[in-house]
Amino acid sequence: MLKSTRPPSAIDPRWTAGVARDLDRCVRRSYRLALITPGQPCLLWLSGRDRPGVHALGEVAGDVEDHGGGPVLPVRLTLLDTPLLRAALLGDPRMREAEVLRVPAGSNPSWLSAEQYAAVLDRVGPPGLGRWVP
Numbered sequence: 558m559l560k561s562t563r564p565p566s567a568i569d570p571r572w573t574a575g576v577a578r579d580l581d582r583c584v585r586r587s588y589r590l591a592l593i594t595p596g597q598p599c600l601l602w603l604s605g606r607d608r609p610g611v612h613a614l615g616e617v618a619g620d621v622e623d624h625g626g627g628p629v630l631p632v633r634l635t636l637l638d639t640p641l642l643r644a645a646l647l648g649d650p651r652m653r654e655a656e657v658l659r660v661p662a663g664s665n666p667s668w669l670s671a672e673q674y675a676a677v678l679d680r681v682g683p684p685g686l687g688r689w690v691p
Contacts (some may be wrong), residue, residue, distance in 0.1 A: 558581045558599070558600050558601075558602050558656075558657060558666060558667040558668065559568065559584070559599060559600070559601055559602065559630070559632065559655060559665055559666055559667070559670075559674055560601075560602045560603075560604050560657065560663075560665055560667055561582075561601060561602070561603055561604065562603075562604050563603075564586045564603055564607070564608070564612070564635050565601070565603075565612050565613060568580065572636050572637040572647075573636065574636050574637060575604075575635065575638065576635065576636060576637065577615060577633050577634065577636055578633070578635075578636070579618060579631065579632070579633050580631070580632055580633075580634060581624075581629045581632075582629065582630050582631075582632055582665070582685055583626075583627060583628070583629055583630075583665065584621065584628050584629065584630045584665045584666050585627075585664040585665055585666075586627070586628055586629070587664065589666055589668065590621045590628060590630075590666075592652070592665065593617055593621060593630065594617065594620075595617050595618060595619050595620060596616055596617060597617045597618075598615075598674060598676075599614075599615050599616050599617050599632050599634065600610075600613065600615070600634075600648050600669075600684055601613040601614075601615075601634050602616045602657055602667070603640070604661060608640055609639035609642065609661075610639060610641050610643040610644075610645070610646065611637065611641040611644040611677055611681070612635035612636065612637060612640045612642050613635060613636045613637060614634065614637065614677075614678075614681065615632055615633045615634035615635050616632065616633055617630065617631070617632055618631040618632050618633045619631040619660065630652070630666070634658045637681065639678060641680050641681055643658070645680060646676065646677070646680070649651060649676045651672045651673055651675070651676040652673055652676050654668050654673075655669060656668055656669070657669075
């Protein structure tokens with residue numbers, strides 16, 4: 558999971574729902590970077606007060622690279638038609654221990670268990686309405 562304080566429209570003003578974008582996202586140096594491999598599922602979580610939650614789904618598109626200012630992770634993300642808001646996930650018992658809900662100010666990348674990721678996919682919606690199927 559990659560978190561952002563910038564909404565997708567600020568990341569790329571031309572990004573529209575259902576469209577995949579290749580993005581480079583800054584991540585923090587930690588043991589977690591060694592656990593990331595191309596093809597793993599990834600999601601974009603918008604932090605903050607304005608519509609926090611899952612805004613895009615996709616996958617890791619390459620290896621972590623150092624771009625001088627720090628590590629960068631290439632991802633390919635598809636913007637959801639309707640974001641899956643934090644409030645909708647709070648009531649799901651599978652999300653009770655989700656790092657992003659317990660420690661919202663944690664660093665990038667964050668982590669979801671397989672069960673927590675399934676809780677997200679279960680709520681995203683049917684194909685054609687922004688659902689991303691790995």
